[in-house]
Amino acid sequence: MSRYFVEARNLAKRFSQPGSEPLTVFENVNFGIQKGEFVCIIGHSGCGKSTILNALAGLDQVSDGALIMAGKEIAGPSLERGVVFQNYSLMPWLSALDNVIFGVRARFPQWSKEKIRQHSLDYLHMVGLKGSEARKPSQLSGGMRQRVSIARAFATQPQLLLLDEPFGALDALTRGVIQDELIKVWGETQQTVFMITHDVDEAILLADRILLMTNGPQARIAEAVHIDLPRPRRRDQIIHHPAFYKIRNHLVDFLVNRSKALQGTAPEADGFPTEINPALDLALDALHPGKPSMSPSKESSHG
Amino acid sequence: MASTKLRAGLLSALILLVLLGVWEILCQAPTSNAAAADDEYAQLMGATSQEARVPPPSAVFMHAVSELSQPFYDAGPNDKGIGIQLAHSLYRVLTGYFLAALVAIPVGFVIGMSPLMYRALNPFIQILRPISPLAWMPLALFIIQDSEASAIFVIFICSIWPMLLNTAFGVAGVRRDWINVARTHELSPLRTALTVILPAALPTILTGMRISVGIAWLVIVAAEMLVGGTGIGYYVWNEWNNLDLASVIFSIVMIGVVGMLLDLMLGAVARLVSYQE
Numbered sequence: 001m002s003r004y005f006v007e008a009r010n011l012a013k014r015f016s017q018p019g020s021e022p023l024t025v026f027e028n029v030n031f032g033i034q035k036g037e038f039v040c041i042i043g044h045s046g047c048g049k050s051t052i053l054n055a056l057a058g059l060d061q062v063s064d065g066a067l068i069m070a071g072k073e074i075a076g077p078s079l080e081r082g083v084v085f086q087n088y089s090l091m092p093w094l095s096a097l098d099n100v101i102f103g104v105r106a107r108f109p110q111w112s113k114e115k116i117r118q119h120s121l122d123y124l125h126m127v128g129l130k131g132s133e134a135r136k137p138s139q140l141s142g143g144m145r146q147r148v149s150i151a152r153a154f155a156t157q158p159q160l161l162l163l164d165e166p167f168g169a170l171d172a173l174t175r176g177v178i179q180d181e182l183i184k185v186w187g188e189t190q191q192t193v194f195m196i197t198h199d200v201d202e203a204i205l206l207a208d209r210i211l212l213m214t215n216g217p218q219a220r221i222a223e224a225v226h227i228d229l230p231r232p233r234r235r236d237q238i239i240h241h242p243a244f245y246k247i248r249n250h251l252v253d254f255l256v257n258r259s260k261a262l263q264g265t266a267p268e269a270d271g272f273p274t275e276i277n278p279a280l281d282l283a284l285d286a287l288h289p290g291k292p293s294m295s296p297s298k299e300s301s302h303g
Numbered sequence: 304m305a306s307t308k309l310r311a312g313l314l315s316a317l318i319l320l321v322l323l324g325v326w327e328i329l330c331q332a333p334t335s336n337a338a339a340a341d342d343e344y345a346q347l348m349g350a351t352s353q354e355a356r357v358p359p360p361s362a363v364f365m366h367a368v369s370e371l372s373q374p375f376y377d378a379g380p381n382d383k384g385i386g387i388q389l390a391h392s393l394y395r396v397l398t399g400y401f402l403a404a405l406v407a408i409p410v411g412f413v414i415g416m417s418p419l420m421y422r423a424l425n426p427f428i429q430i431l432r433p434i435s436p437l438a439w440m441p442l443a444l445f446i447i448q449d450s451e452a453s454a455i456f457v458i459f460i461c462s463i464w465p466m467l468l469n470t471a472f473g474v475a476g477v478r479r480d481w482i483n484v485a486r487t488h489e490l491s492p493l494r495t496a497l498t499v500i501l502p503a504a505l506p507t508i509l510t511g512m513r514i515s516v517g518i519a520w521l522v523i524v525a526a527e528m529l530v531g532g533t534g535i536g537y538y539v540w541n542e543w544n545n546l547d548l549a550s551v552i553f554s555i556v557m558i559g560v561v562g563m564l565l566d567l568m569l570g571a572v573a574r575l576v577s578y579q580e
Contacts, residue, residue: 057487058487059483059487077483077486077487077489078487083483083484085484089483091481091499092578092579093578102488103488107488136579137580138579138580156488
């Protein structure tokens, strides 16, 4: 039995190129997600994050390896895996409410019309869209559209929620507000979430664990960074937590320096990423003042 | 904005008045300056102008009033009201048109969704589409052996292409994201077609339907001139044979008015199904 709810084993994506070696976007990608865990994945463009997410959704296929959820291999799209796309993907001819109903009706076809409507309304209100139910997506701002999309995904109550850079197209202020909404909804539902992001602060705010990918081609997931910050987290408070900058510096250092240095290097023996806990480092530092921190450190109790 | 609308309306009225005025002046029957001792005698002797003239708008208007006051009279095969003629034409156009829609929209769906079917059917479409619908008429008359049904067939064949191609184009152009949403929600192919692809493609389909109804209304006049019997096209030709040019002009205007109404109706439906991305 796997100790993970979702597990990726030796994933690889290759594109054949006429007249030369096939292009390997990523290979030896292994990771696990526990039930109820919020996992973010960060990496530079072209490392194949989206391919991994789409493969988890069942919309795309990997060339090698297996994706397993709840003991079953992922073979195609399923209502057990909800997706929030970066460009919202709302039906422009349906109102905000009808877009949520669209998802709920597909998920719970046995429910009565009234129950479907009420359930959809509840989730729409949960993301702060009271009063905008009847508006069409074209009459909503980008942030509001993404909220509808999030409401649709959460309302279908999938076992795994996949977020493909959901706030990438939003301005910083709107993004902050919707991150708060997402934290709130996630806190109420305890969904398992897998999310792509380019924003380090966003990842620290939201994630239990952050997967770091090296640059492509031949990318892999090199590290899994645990974010041991207390919940519920708030944007204005976590920055004062002593571990925050430790974690942040570690992530930025990875993205700026090591993602390139580690490109194409061999993975760990078991193929899984190195588990890292910068916050724990900090605690060790406090216990042994004067001793230099040994980041990135191995930390074997996790994973 | 309102003032632009008002000014445009005034300008339209002005242009209309000028055109009608010029027409009225140019087409006045010359007044005989000979001593009008005995008009009837002069006429019998051929003293008045023998030249046939285009009737002035006033005459056409008087004729229109009398025709429109009893649009549905029926005084034998060659003397029916304009309403009856238009009704016959509309019946043929709408029958042929809806039969075409019944074929074109499902086939267009298949072509739009399947690149294989698109490639397989494209050569047929490319060859059949440019054929003038009237070229089918002799063959239709021979095979169907019924002038009424042949006219309907001609309408069918001319209105099928814009609907077919636009449906295929609209269906093929449905955004990949929406299809992916349908897939992640495990919708069956039929439900995907009805709840995602159809509403997404409807504006494009309606554009095709609008083009088709315009073409069908153009073609029906010519088709009815050929098959005869009833209909607005036959009426125009019949009045030409009678040299009743007031009737000819009146029916030309009526053809325009009905065509415009058909387009307005489909335009209203198109607005209903349109959406903004």
